[in-house]
Amino acid sequence: xxxxxxxxxxxxxxxxxxxxxxxxxxxxxxxxxxxxxxxxxxxxxxxxxxxxxxxxxxxxxxxxxxxxxxxx
Numbered sequence: 001x002x003x004x005x006x007x008x009x010x011x012x013x014x015x016x017x018x019x020x021x022x023x024x025x026x027x028x029x030x031x032x033x034x035x036x037x038x039x040x041x042x043x044x045x046x047x048x049x050x051x052x053x054x055x056x057x058x059x060x061x062x063x064x065x066x067x068x069x070x071x072x
Contacts, residue, residue, distance in 0.1 A: 001015050001016065001017050001018070001059065001060070002015070002016045002018055002022075002027060002057055002058075002059065002060075002061050002062075002063065003015055003016075003061075003062045003063070004016065004027070004031055004063045004065055005062070005063065005064050005065065006065050007064050007065060007066045008066060008067055009065075009067070011035065014031055014034055014035075016030050016031070016034075018057075018059050019059065020059070021056040021057060021058050021059070022056070022057050023053070023054055023055065023056060023057070024044055024051050024052070024053050024054070024055050024057055025053050025054065026057075027057050027063070028042070028044075028053075028065075031065075039065070040067065040068075041067070041068035042065050042066060042067060042068055043065075043066045043067075043068050044063050044064070044065050044066075045063070045064045045065075045066070046061055046062070046063050046064075047062075051063070
């Protein structure tokens with residue numbers, strides 16, 4: 001089970017049941033399906049490290065998802 005925490009959001013943690021590694025892109029699509037809305041542009045952190053979109057997410061990972069915010 002992957003636990004996804006949406007930081008800086010009113011969305012509570014999501015639990016996703018996966019039996020084998022999935023790409024981060026697929027995990028975010030699963031989240032969007034559960035939320036019934038797009039996730040949008042985000043930065044994902046696992047164990048203190050930013051996770052690239054094509055990275056493999058393991059069944060017991062915990063992910064922190066932050067909205068991608070830019071300023072100037």
